[in-house]
Amino acid sequence: SQKIEQNSEALNIQEGKTATLTCNYTNYSPAYLQWYRQDPGRGPVFLLLIRENEKEKRKERLKVTFDTTLKQSLFHITASQPADSATYLCALREGSYKLIFGSGTRLLVRP
Amino acid sequence: SAVISQKPSRDICQRGTSLTIQCQVDSQVTMMFWYRQQPGQSLTLIATANQGSEATYESGFVIDKFPISRPNLTFSTLTVSNMSPEDSSIYLCSVALASGGADTQYFGPGTRLTVL
Numbered sequence: 001s002q003k004i005e006q007n008s009e010a011l012n013i014q015e016g017k018t019a020t021l022t023c024n025y026t027n028y029s030p031a032y033l034q035w036y037r038q039d040p041g042r043g044p045v046f047l048l049l050i051r052e053n054e055k056e057k058r059k060e061r062l063k064v065t066f067d068t069t070l071k072q073s074l075f076h077i078t079a080s081q082p083a084d085s086a087t088y089l090c091a092l093r094e095g096s097y098k099l100i101f102g103s104g105t106r107l108l109v110r111p
Numbered sequence: 112s113a114v115i116s117q118k119p120s121r122d123i124c125q126r127g128t129s130l131t132i133q134c135q136v137d138s139q140v141t142m143m144f145w146y147r148q149q150p151g152q153s154l155t156l157i158a159t160a161n162q163g164s165e166a167t168y169e170s171g172f173v174i175d176k177f178p179i180s181r182p183n184l185t186f187s188t189l190t191v192s193n194m195s196p197e198d199s200s201i202y203l204c205s206v207a208l209a210s211g212g213a214d215t216q217y218f219g220p221g222t223r224l225t226v227l
């Protein structure tokens with residue numbers, strides 16, 4: 001079955017720097033990959049979707065890359081702010097409708 | 112997008128009792144999903160709730176323990192039956208909306224359940 005790995009250690013960075021989070025997957029060739037943000041006590045919020053034929057996708061300060069050869073996606077937040085502190089989850093489609101989520105990486109942005 | 116509400120937002124329950132969680136969506140959707148998120152863990156899909164048919168359960172989850180209703184296209188309930196402390200978790204409902212050939216999921220705020 002599909003396996004998704006995200007760094008379980010929190011990423012701690014200084015405000016203004018670029019945060020880079022990694023998502024690796026095995027045993028599947030997804031048509032697209034999604035990134036979500038989850039704040040404590042809240043449900044995940046959709047951020048970005050990148051398709052298998054797209055190398056890169058941008059949305060404001062967010063950038064996602066998708067390397068289907070390496071089976072890896074990178075999620076970047078440029079000019080990070082303390083308000084960006086949250087847990088970021090990547091997710092892949094399995095079958096016709098099921099989303100499989102990674103365990104998430106917690107990002108802490110220090111002022 | 113979709114706006115999803117859940118009730119209750121949190122509850123503390125005694126072992127052996129049952130709790131029903133409600134999920135309301137602001138638009139009609141075909142598929143609704145119920146997830147569990149245990150402390151420090153990622154989301155695990157419990158079941159998919161389709162209107163007019165029985166829910167589809169994932170491996171490790173059974174209808175007797177987690178009965179689901181889906182009476183219409185905007186509402187669903189999940190019951191956690193005969194609870195034990197191991198059921199302490201956050202329960203989330205979500206809906207999938209299609210856009211450009213891909214499904215994006217929108218989540219409710221979750222129900223934090225503590226079983227004593």
